[in-house]
Amino acid sequence: MQSVFPEWLEKKKVVEDKKLPDLPNVEIGKVVMRLAPSPSGPLHIGHARMAILNDEYVKRYKGKLILRIEDTNPANIMPEAYKMIEDDLKWLEVDYHEVVIQSDRFELYYDTMEKLISMEKAYVATTPTEVFKAKRQQSIPIDERNDSSEANLRRWEKMLNGDFKKGEAYAVIKTDLTHPNPAIRDFIAFRIIEIPHPLKGKKYRVYPMMNFSVAVDDHFLGLTHVIRGKDHLANTEKQKYIFNYFRWPLPFYLHYGKVSIENSILKTSIIKKGIANGDFTGWDDPRLGTLLAMKMRGINPRAIRRYWVETGIGDVDIKFSWENLYAFNKHIIDSESPRHFFVVNPIRLELLLDEVVKVKMPIFPKKENGLFREYEIKKGEIFIAQDDYNKFMGQEVRLKDLGNFKLERDKLKFIDNDLSKIKQGIPIIHWIQSDFVDYQIIKPDGATDKGILEKNALNYLGKVNQLERYGYANLINEKLGYYTHP
């Protein structure tokens, strides 16, 4: 015989959260993974995927997560970004256990390169790169490729000693010049950069390229699994050559698909320019796709996590869905969001009412915490939104929690307080009579809605409020809020 509530038990199972697939070759407690951002700016919603996926797996397997900041191109570094990235990760609740900065590891890169040259797996060239590239395209080696390791080592020393200027020499890893994919053939591992590094100044002038430093660090940091975007597919192939030359064990690689994020500005170069010339208010401008902007708008980091976990690690290219993110966010914030009225483009009307009415509206209708907004409403002025005014002109409407009124050109005339009319489909609208402030809400598209907000809402600044029939908004200060989502 079945239990009395069999369906109750079954429901629970169905609602279970979606999970990421298991990784191969895992040993609990031994997994090591990494986050490898470059400090060119703060993180955006797309970076969050990389961070969250790695974090989820490390937590599942009780492993170690390394934050490795890839600052090997001084031209592309924003000094403040080192800290901003860490702040962004903390906000996302991504728990890394160690921070490694690549610019601290030049000696390791140099040593490793020297070994490769000695092994005749790398060479140092002074041939113009245009020639190098052209020949490589035709599978033809440049002269230095066939030089002895001694000759290449001598050039390497000269390169490190500063005997070459920028552009005069570069170091190359041999792969396979006949590789069918030209993108995989011999690649540059070091170049000379003369502009100062924000952290190291002019101490170094020979800088590793990403493919070199990544391979070396992935090995010496003991990575077991690497998850990153599939734009790195060809890079992974290149990096494997270095692993193979040293017979280092390969980590397990996983490449997820490209994400295109519409209706959002993500490129740091564009954002920087926009902030500089005043188009954007800062890195947290609500029009941007940065995590700082998400935070400002009232997107909960757990919603972002759930979004990326549900999206998973597929290698198909996807379109980011704001709609889905908003839905997750709504689930998380709804019951915690105080309710208030915000009347956009208020129309002033005469309220015709015979007696004073006391209204008492719950701030948290989902909770029984006894918090209410209370007003004594009397005849006189009242405000409703212009849209409602236009839409319901001449009709009977219900002012929420107040009563039923006839909406006429310049007035609202009391009819009755018959609640059964709600069932009959009378439109319910929100309103404000007194105790309000002028307020602006900035939307993600840059538009601004102006209106009046219940003064009581100012007790909930810094929180996402549900402005009834308008949408959710994070109330930043007593004048201005950011729209979260509908």
Next chain:
RNA sequence: GCUCCGGUGGUGUAGUCCGGUCAAGCAUAUCGGCCUUUCGAGCCGACGACACGGGUCCAAAUCCCGUCCGGAGCACCA
């Protein structure tokens, strides 16, 4: 152009490796109902997809070939 990778409803995903239980599951969106003094939330229901064409097979979303479409790499960026 060369070389890779991929194409399941509007969106995201499960299933594809090891063909049958998939006349395709879930989430989100949309629509309808219930509930509710929000156009919110919750509950219930509906709608809606295996890119196309061949082939193999008793049987194909799953294997093979071709076409079309999308993406990536071919940097002294990461």
